[in-house]
Amino acid sequence: MKLTINLPGTPSRASEVLIGEGTPAELPAMLAGRLGSRAAYWIWDERVWELWHERVEGYGWPPMESGRLILFPASEMNKRLNSLENLAQQMVRLGADRQSALVAVGGGVTGDVVGFLASIYMRGIPHLQIPTSLLAQVDSSIGGKTGVDLPEGKNLLGSFHQPQTIWMYPQFLETLPPEEFRQGMAEVIKSAMLGDRALWEDLEKHTEAIKRREGDVLLRVIGASCAIKAGVVEADERESGYRMVLNLGHTVGHAVEKVSDYQVRHGDAVAMGLVTAANLAARLGKLAYDDVSRLEKLCIAWDLPVRIPGPCSPESLLAAIQSDKKRMRGTLHFVLPVKIGEVMVYDRLDPEELKQVLLALRTEA
Ligand SMILES: NC(=O)c1ccc[n+]([C@@H]2O[C@H](COP(=O)([O-])OP(=O)(O)OC[C@H]3O[C@@H](n4cnc5c(N)ncnc54)[C@H](O)[C@@H]3O)[C@@H](O)[C@H]2O)c1
Numbered sequence: 001m002k003l004t005i006n007l008p009g010t011p012s013r014a015s016e017v018l019i020g021e022g023t024p025a026e027l028p029a030m031l032a033g034r035l036g037s038r039a040a041y042w043i044w045d046e047r048v049w050e051l052w053h054e055r056v057e058g059y060g061w062p063p064m065e066s067g068r069l070i071l072f073p074a075s076e077m078n079k080r081l082n083s084l085e086n087l088a089q090q091m092v093r094l095g096a097d098r099q100s101a102l103v104a105v106g107g108g109v110t111g112d113v114v115g116f117l118a119s120i121y122m123r124g125i126p127h128l129q130i131p132t133s134l135l136a137q138v139d140s141s142i143g144g145k146t147g148v149d150l151p152e153g154k155n156l157l158g159s160f161h162q163p164q165t166i167w168m169y170p171q172f173l174e175t176l177p178p179e180e181f182r183q184g185m186a187e188v189i190k191s192a193m194l195g196d197r198a199l200w201e202d203l204e205k206h207t208e209a210i211k212r213r214e215g216d217v218l219l220r221v222i223g224a225s226c227a228i229k230a231g232v233v234e235a236d237e238r239e240s241g242y243r244m245v246l247n248l249g250h251t252v253g254h255a256v257e258k259v260s261d262y263q264v265r266h267g268d269a270v271a272m273g274l275v276t277a278a279n280l281a282a283r284l285g286k287l288a289y290d291d292v293s294r295l296e297k298l299c300i301a302w303d304l305p306v307r308i309p310g311p312c313s314p315e316s317l318l319a320a321i322q323s324d325k326k327r328m329r330g331t332l333h334f335v336l337p338v339k340i341g342e343v344m345v346y347d348r349l350d351p352e353e354l355k356q357v358l359l360a361l362r363t364e365a
Protein backbone atom coordinates (compact mmCIF):
# COMPACT_ATOMS: atom_id res chain seq x y z
CA MET A 1 0.00 0.00 0.00
CA LYS A 2 1.27 3.41 -0.91
CA LEU A 3 -0.10 6.68 0.43
CA THR A 4 0.90 10.08 -0.79
CA ILE A 5 0.46 13.03 1.51
CA ASN A 6 0.09 16.03 -0.75
CA LEU A 7 0.76 19.15 1.18
CA PRO A 8 -0.28 22.58 0.14
CA GLY A 9 2.43 24.28 -1.88
CA THR A 10 4.81 22.79 -4.36
CA PRO A 11 4.59 19.14 -5.45
CA SER A 12 8.08 18.55 -4.07
CA ARG A 13 6.58 18.86 -0.61
CA ALA A 14 4.64 15.65 -1.05
CA SER A 15 5.54 12.92 1.38
CA GLU A 16 5.12 9.26 0.49
CA VAL A 17 4.20 6.55 2.94
CA LEU A 18 5.12 3.02 1.90
CA ILE A 19 3.27 0.41 3.94
CA GLY A 20 4.42 -3.15 3.37
CA GLU A 21 5.92 -2.08 0.03
CA GLY A 22 9.23 -3.70 -0.73
CA THR A 23 11.31 -6.05 1.40
CA PRO A 24 14.22 -4.96 3.61
CA ALA A 25 16.54 -6.37 0.96
CA GLU A 26 14.98 -4.05 -1.59
CA LEU A 27 15.18 -1.00 0.65
CA PRO A 28 18.74 0.15 -0.16
CA ALA A 29 17.92 0.27 -3.89
CA MET A 30 14.60 1.95 -3.17
CA LEU A 31 16.34 4.67 -1.17
CA ALA A 32 19.09 5.14 -3.74
CA GLY A 33 16.44 5.62 -6.40
CA ARG A 34 14.78 8.31 -4.32
CA LEU A 35 17.88 10.10 -3.09
CA GLY A 36 19.79 10.23 -6.38
CA SER A 37 23.26 11.56 -5.73
CA ARG A 38 22.60 12.47 -2.10
CA ALA A 39 24.57 10.47 0.45
CA ALA A 40 22.39 9.00 3.17
CA TYR A 41 23.46 9.25 6.81
CA TRP A 42 21.62 6.90 9.13
CA ILE A 43 20.71 7.61 12.71
CA TRP A 44 19.49 4.54 14.58
CA ASP A 45 17.94 4.13 17.97
CA GLU A 46 20.77 2.27 19.70
CA ARG A 47 18.47 -0.37 21.18
CA VAL A 48 16.84 -1.13 17.85
CA TRP A 49 20.28 -1.36 16.25
CA GLU A 50 21.36 -3.94 18.82
CA LEU A 51 18.31 -6.05 18.05
CA TRP A 52 18.29 -5.68 14.29
CA HIS A 53 21.71 -4.90 12.87
CA GLU A 54 22.72 -8.46 12.07
CA ARG A 55 19.54 -9.05 10.14
CA VAL A 56 19.54 -5.79 8.19
CA GLU A 57 23.25 -5.89 7.43
CA GLY A 58 22.44 -9.18 5.76
CA TYR A 59 19.97 -7.24 3.61
CA GLY A 60 22.65 -4.78 2.53
CA TRP A 61 21.81 -1.91 4.87
CA PRO A 62 24.90 0.17 5.76
CA PRO A 63 26.97 -1.48 8.49
CA MET A 64 28.61 0.41 11.33
CA GLU A 65 31.89 0.53 9.41
CA SER A 66 30.27 2.41 6.53
CA GLY A 67 31.09 5.68 8.27
CA ARG A 68 27.54 6.87 7.66
CA LEU A 69 25.90 5.53 10.73
CA ILE A 70 25.27 7.10 14.12
CA LEU A 71 23.70 5.44 17.14
CA PHE A 72 21.38 7.47 19.31
CA PRO A 73 20.44 6.36 22.84
CA ALA A 74 16.77 7.23 22.35
CA SER A 75 14.71 8.09 25.42
CA GLU A 76 12.46 10.95 26.40
CA MET A 77 15.33 12.17 28.63
CA ASN A 78 17.58 12.43 25.59
CA LYS A 79 14.99 14.25 23.51
CA ARG A 80 16.89 17.42 24.15
CA LEU A 81 18.68 20.16 22.30
CA ASN A 82 22.09 18.91 23.43
CA SER A 83 21.44 15.56 21.70
CA LEU A 84 20.78 17.51 18.52
CA GLU A 85 24.11 19.30 18.84
CA ASN A 86 25.87 16.07 19.58
CA LEU A 87 24.35 14.31 16.55
CA ALA A 88 25.09 17.30 14.31
CA GLN A 89 28.73 17.29 15.40
CA GLN A 90 29.02 13.61 14.59
CA MET A 91 27.53 14.26 11.17
CA VAL A 92 30.00 17.03 10.41
CA ARG A 93 32.87 14.77 11.45
CA LEU A 94 31.55 12.01 9.21
CA GLY A 95 31.48 14.43 6.30
CA ALA A 96 27.75 15.10 5.91
CA ASP A 97 27.06 18.27 3.96
CA ARG A 98 24.06 20.00 2.46
CA GLN A 99 23.95 17.40 -0.29
CA SER A 100 23.38 14.67 2.27
CA ALA A 101 20.14 13.18 3.56
CA LEU A 102 19.19 11.67 6.89
CA VAL A 103 17.48 8.36 7.56
CA ALA A 104 15.91 7.88 11.00
CA VAL A 105 15.41 4.34 12.30
CA GLY A 106 13.65 4.07 15.64
CA GLY A 107 10.59 5.06 17.62
CA GLY A 108 8.93 8.44 17.99
CA VAL A 109 11.80 9.97 19.96
CA THR A 110 14.34 9.15 17.25
CA GLY A 111 11.96 10.33 14.53
CA ASP A 112 11.26 13.66 16.26
CA VAL A 113 14.93 14.36 16.99
CA VAL A 114 16.22 13.33 13.57
CA GLY A 115 13.42 15.20 11.79
CA PHE A 116 14.31 18.35 13.73
CA LEU A 117 18.00 17.88 12.99
CA ALA A 118 17.25 17.43 9.27
CA SER A 119 15.23 20.63 9.27
CA ILE A 120 18.14 22.73 10.55
CA TYR A 121 21.30 20.85 9.51
CA MET A 122 23.03 23.24 7.10
CA ARG A 123 19.68 25.04 6.85
CA GLY A 124 17.79 21.87 6.06
CA ILE A 125 18.36 18.57 4.28
CA PRO A 126 15.83 15.90 3.25
CA HIS A 127 15.09 13.03 5.57
CA LEU A 128 13.40 9.66 5.52
CA GLN A 129 11.76 7.84 8.36
CA ILE A 130 11.81 4.15 9.15
CA PRO A 131 9.62 3.99 12.28
CA THR A 132 10.06 0.92 14.45
CA SER A 133 7.58 1.35 17.32
CA LEU A 134 3.82 0.99 16.94
CA LEU A 135 3.33 4.60 18.06
CA ALA A 136 5.79 5.83 15.46
CA GLN A 137 4.25 3.68 12.72
CA VAL A 138 0.67 4.75 13.35
CA ASP A 139 1.18 8.28 14.58
CA SER A 140 4.41 10.20 15.12
CA SER A 141 6.15 9.53 11.78
CA ILE A 142 3.20 11.00 9.85
CA GLY A 143 2.56 14.71 9.74
CA GLY A 144 5.96 16.36 9.68
CA LYS A 145 6.04 17.59 13.29
CA THR A 146 9.53 17.39 14.75
CA GLY A 147 10.91 18.55 18.04
CA VAL A 148 12.69 18.23 21.34
CA ASP A 149 11.70 18.86 24.95
CA LEU A 150 12.70 21.62 27.34
CA PRO A 151 12.81 21.19 31.11
CA GLU A 152 9.72 23.44 31.08
CA GLY A 153 7.67 21.15 28.88
CA LYS A 154 7.52 18.61 26.09
CA ASN A 155 8.04 19.40 22.40
CA LEU A 156 8.54 23.11 23.03
CA LEU A 157 11.22 23.44 20.35
CA GLY A 158 10.64 22.07 16.91
CA SER A 159 9.70 22.59 13.32
CA PHE A 160 7.52 21.28 10.55
CA HIS A 161 9.65 19.19 8.21
CA GLN A 162 7.97 16.54 6.11
CA PRO A 163 9.96 13.38 5.54
CA GLN A 164 10.41 12.61 1.87
CA THR A 165 9.54 8.96 2.44
CA ILE A 166 8.23 7.00 5.38
CA TRP A 167 8.82 3.28 5.10
CA MET A 168 6.71 1.01 7.30
CA TYR A 169 7.99 -2.44 8.02
CA PRO A 170 5.57 -4.07 10.48
CA GLN A 171 8.03 -6.90 11.27
CA PHE A 172 10.03 -4.42 13.35
CA LEU A 173 7.23 -4.72 15.87
CA GLU A 174 8.23 -8.34 16.59
CA THR A 175 10.86 -7.07 19.03
CA LEU A 176 8.84 -4.19 20.51
CA PRO A 177 8.21 -4.80 24.24
CA PRO A 178 4.51 -5.56 24.97
CA GLU A 179 4.26 -2.47 27.19
CA GLU A 180 5.31 -0.22 24.28
CA PHE A 181 2.90 -2.02 21.95
CA ARG A 182 0.06 -1.44 24.40
CA GLN A 183 0.87 2.29 24.58
CA GLY A 184 0.73 2.53 20.79
CA MET A 185 -2.62 0.73 20.70
CA ALA A 186 -4.24 3.67 22.51
CA GLU A 187 -3.47 5.83 19.46
CA VAL A 188 -4.80 3.16 17.11
CA ILE A 189 -8.07 3.03 19.06
CA LYS A 190 -8.20 6.83 18.93
CA SER A 191 -7.72 6.84 15.15
CA ALA A 192 -10.43 4.24 14.60
CA MET A 193 -12.85 6.09 16.87
CA LEU A 194 -12.30 9.39 15.13
CA GLY A 195 -12.38 8.29 11.55
CA ASP A 196 -12.64 4.64 10.60
CA ARG A 197 -15.45 2.32 11.61
CA ALA A 198 -14.03 -0.57 9.55
CA LEU A 199 -10.73 -0.32 11.40
CA TRP A 200 -12.68 -0.30 14.67
CA GLU A 201 -14.44 -3.52 13.70
CA ASP A 202 -11.11 -5.06 12.73
CA LEU A 203 -9.76 -4.14 16.17
CA GLU A 204 -12.74 -5.72 17.91
CA LYS A 205 -12.68 -8.86 15.81
CA HIS A 206 -8.95 -9.47 15.63
CA THR A 207 -7.65 -8.45 19.05
CA GLU A 208 -5.89 -11.78 19.57
CA ALA A 209 -4.28 -11.79 16.11
CA ILE A 210 -3.01 -8.27 16.71
CA LYS A 211 -1.63 -9.34 20.08
CA ARG A 212 0.19 -12.16 18.29
CA ARG A 213 1.45 -9.45 15.91
CA GLU A 214 0.31 -11.30 12.82
CA GLY A 215 1.70 -9.56 9.78
CA ASP A 216 -1.42 -9.20 7.62
CA VAL A 217 -3.65 -7.73 10.30
CA LEU A 218 -0.86 -5.42 11.49
CA LEU A 219 -0.44 -4.18 7.96
CA ARG A 220 -4.14 -3.35 7.80
CA VAL A 221 -4.07 -1.62 11.18
CA ILE A 222 -1.00 0.45 10.32
CA GLY A 223 -2.30 1.28 6.85
CA ALA A 224 -5.70 2.41 8.12
CA SER A 225 -4.24 4.46 10.98
CA CYS A 226 -1.77 6.17 8.64
CA ALA A 227 -4.52 6.90 6.14
CA ILE A 228 -6.57 8.67 8.82
CA LYS A 229 -3.69 10.80 10.04
CA ALA A 230 -2.46 11.52 6.52
CA GLY A 231 -5.94 12.57 5.44
CA VAL A 232 -6.30 15.00 8.33
CA VAL A 233 -2.78 16.40 7.96
CA GLU A 234 -3.22 16.88 4.24
CA ALA A 235 -6.33 18.92 4.91
CA ASP A 236 -4.58 21.01 7.54
CA GLU A 237 -0.80 20.76 7.69
CA ARG A 238 -0.19 23.42 10.30
CA GLU A 239 -2.81 22.57 12.81
CA SER A 240 -4.89 25.66 12.27
CA GLY A 241 -8.23 23.99 12.56
CA TYR A 242 -9.25 20.61 11.29
CA ARG A 243 -6.08 18.89 12.56
CA MET A 244 -7.60 19.42 15.97
CA VAL A 245 -9.71 16.27 15.54
CA LEU A 246 -6.50 14.29 16.09
CA ASN A 247 -6.64 15.58 19.66
CA LEU A 248 -9.51 13.25 20.47
CA GLY A 249 -8.83 12.00 24.01
CA HIS A 250 -5.80 14.26 24.34
CA THR A 251 -7.30 17.25 26.18
CA VAL A 252 -7.92 15.18 29.28
CA GLY A 253 -5.03 12.85 28.38
CA HIS A 254 -2.47 15.65 28.54
CA ALA A 255 -4.00 16.93 31.76
CA VAL A 256 -3.65 13.47 33.35
CA GLU A 257 0.00 13.28 32.26
CA LYS A 258 0.69 16.71 33.69
CA VAL A 259 -1.18 16.26 36.98
CA SER A 260 0.46 12.84 37.54
CA ASP A 261 3.83 14.47 36.87
CA TYR A 262 4.21 12.13 33.88
CA GLN A 263 3.87 9.04 36.06
CA VAL A 264 0.91 8.03 33.86
CA ARG A 265 2.23 7.18 30.40
CA HIS A 266 0.90 8.82 27.26
CA GLY A 267 -1.07 5.85 25.91
CA ASP A 268 -2.69 5.18 29.28
CA ALA A 269 -3.57 8.86 29.64
CA VAL A 270 -5.05 8.91 26.12
CA ALA A 271 -7.21 5.90 26.97
CA MET A 272 -8.55 7.78 30.03
CA GLY A 273 -9.10 10.80 27.81
CA LEU A 274 -10.98 8.77 25.21
CA VAL A 275 -13.25 7.24 27.83
CA THR A 276 -13.86 10.70 29.31
CA ALA A 277 -14.67 12.20 25.90
CA ALA A 278 -17.04 9.34 25.13
CA ASN A 279 -18.84 9.60 28.47
CA LEU A 280 -19.09 13.35 28.10
CA ALA A 281 -20.50 12.98 24.59
CA ALA A 282 -23.05 10.46 25.86
CA ARG A 283 -24.01 12.77 28.74
CA LEU A 284 -24.58 15.56 26.22
CA GLY A 285 -26.76 13.23 24.16
CA LYS A 286 -24.35 13.10 21.25
CA LEU A 287 -23.14 9.51 21.51
CA ALA A 288 -24.98 6.27 22.29
CA TYR A 289 -24.06 4.66 25.63
CA ASP A 290 -23.62 1.42 23.67
CA ASP A 291 -20.66 2.97 21.91
CA VAL A 292 -19.19 4.05 25.24
CA SER A 293 -19.34 0.40 26.34
CA ARG A 294 -17.68 -0.75 23.13
CA LEU A 295 -14.84 1.71 23.73
CA GLU A 296 -14.37 0.62 27.32
CA LYS A 297 -14.41 -3.03 26.29
CA LEU A 298 -11.76 -2.49 23.64
CA CYS A 299 -9.54 -0.55 26.06
CA ILE A 300 -9.91 -3.29 28.66
CA ALA A 301 -8.96 -5.91 26.06
CA TRP A 302 -5.68 -4.02 25.71
CA ASP A 303 -5.23 -3.50 29.42
CA LEU A 304 -5.68 0.22 28.92
CA PRO A 305 -7.25 2.10 31.85
CA VAL A 306 -10.89 3.17 31.65
CA ARG A 307 -11.00 4.95 35.00
CA ILE A 308 -9.01 7.90 36.33
CA PRO A 309 -6.71 7.40 39.33
CA GLY A 310 -7.74 9.15 42.54
CA PRO A 311 -4.78 11.54 42.77
CA CYS A 312 -5.89 13.11 39.47
CA SER A 313 -8.82 14.99 40.98
CA PRO A 314 -11.39 16.61 38.67
CA GLU A 315 -10.33 20.03 40.04
CA SER A 316 -6.65 19.52 39.23
CA LEU A 317 -7.45 18.14 35.78
CA LEU A 318 -9.73 21.08 35.00
CA ALA A 319 -7.04 23.50 36.17
CA ALA A 320 -4.49 21.82 33.87
CA ILE A 321 -6.92 22.00 30.95
CA GLN A 322 -7.61 25.68 31.64
CA SER A 323 -3.90 26.52 31.72
CA ASP A 324 -3.40 24.69 28.40
CA LYS A 325 -6.32 26.62 27.01
CA LYS A 326 -4.76 29.90 28.17
CA ARG A 327 -1.55 28.97 26.40
CA MET A 328 -3.57 28.39 23.25
CA ARG A 329 -5.18 31.80 23.84
CA GLY A 330 -8.69 30.82 23.32
CA THR A 331 -11.75 28.76 23.68
CA LEU A 332 -11.59 25.19 24.74
CA HIS A 333 -12.19 23.07 21.66
CA PHE A 334 -13.22 19.67 22.85
CA VAL A 335 -13.28 16.82 20.35
CA LEU A 336 -16.25 14.54 20.99
CA PRO A 337 -17.08 11.24 19.34
CA VAL A 338 -20.60 11.22 17.88
CA LYS A 339 -20.44 7.62 16.75
CA ILE A 340 -17.72 5.10 16.14
CA GLY A 341 -15.72 6.55 13.26
CA GLU A 342 -17.00 10.11 13.57
CA VAL A 343 -16.22 13.13 15.74
CA MET A 344 -17.30 16.73 16.19
CA VAL A 345 -15.49 19.73 17.61
CA TYR A 346 -17.48 21.11 20.51
CA ASP A 347 -16.59 24.60 21.72
CA ARG A 348 -19.46 25.36 24.09
CA LEU A 349 -18.34 23.04 26.82
CA ASP A 350 -19.56 23.86 30.30
CA PRO A 351 -16.67 22.88 32.63
CA GLU A 352 -19.22 21.69 35.18
CA GLU A 353 -20.39 18.95 32.76
CA LEU A 354 -16.81 17.78 32.32
CA LYS A 355 -16.28 17.87 36.08
CA GLN A 356 -19.25 15.58 36.66
CA VAL A 357 -17.91 13.07 34.15
CA LEU A 358 -14.41 13.18 35.66
CA LEU A 359 -15.92 12.65 39.09
CA ALA A 360 -17.90 9.64 37.91
CA LEU A 361 -14.80 8.09 36.35
CA ARG A 362 -12.54 8.62 39.33
CA THR A 363 -11.32 5.62 41.32
CA GLU A 364 -10.02 5.47 44.87
CA ALA A 365 -6.50 4.35 44.09
N1 LIG B 1 5.85 14.16 15.80
C1 LIG B 1 4.65 13.83 16.15
O1 LIG B 1 3.67 14.18 15.49
C2 LIG B 1 4.45 12.99 17.37
C3 LIG B 1 3.20 12.41 17.64
C4 LIG B 1 3.07 11.59 18.75
C5 LIG B 1 4.16 11.37 19.59
N2 LIG B 1 5.36 11.96 19.30
C6 LIG B 1 6.53 11.72 20.16
O2 LIG B 1 6.89 10.35 20.07
C7 LIG B 1 7.60 9.99 21.25
C8 LIG B 1 7.11 8.63 21.70
O3 LIG B 1 7.38 7.67 20.70
P1 LIG B 1 7.69 6.15 21.07
O4 LIG B 1 6.64 5.65 21.96
O5 LIG B 1 7.99 5.42 19.83
O6 LIG B 1 8.99 6.33 21.99
P2 LIG B 1 10.49 5.85 21.84
O7 LIG B 1 11.11 6.30 20.59
O8 LIG B 1 11.15 6.23 23.12
O9 LIG B 1 10.34 4.27 21.76
C9 LIG B 1 9.83 3.57 22.87
C10 LIG B 1 10.78 2.46 23.32
O10 LIG B 1 10.73 1.39 22.38
C11 LIG B 1 12.03 1.06 21.90
N3 LIG B 1 11.86 0.55 20.54
C12 LIG B 1 11.44 1.23 19.44
N4 LIG B 1 11.30 0.37 18.41
C13 LIG B 1 11.62 -0.86 18.86
C14 LIG B 1 11.65 -2.17 18.28
N5 LIG B 1 11.25 -2.38 17.02
N6 LIG B 1 12.05 -3.21 19.05
C15 LIG B 1 12.39 -3.01 20.35
N7 LIG B 1 12.37 -1.82 20.96
C16 LIG B 1 11.99 -0.76 20.22
C17 LIG B 1 12.82 2.33 22.06
O11 LIG B 1 14.20 2.07 22.16
C18 LIG B 1 12.24 2.89 23.36
O12 LIG B 1 12.83 2.28 24.46
C19 LIG B 1 7.36 11.09 22.26
O13 LIG B 1 8.54 11.83 22.44
C20 LIG B 1 6.29 11.95 21.61
O14 LIG B 1 6.41 13.31 21.95
C21 LIG B 1 5.52 12.75 18.23
Ligand SMILES: [Zn+2]
Pocket residue numbers: 187250266270
Ligand atom coordinates in the same frame (compact mmCIF):
# COMPACT_ATOMS: atom_id res chain seq x y z
ZN1 LIG C 1 -0.97 10.94 21.39
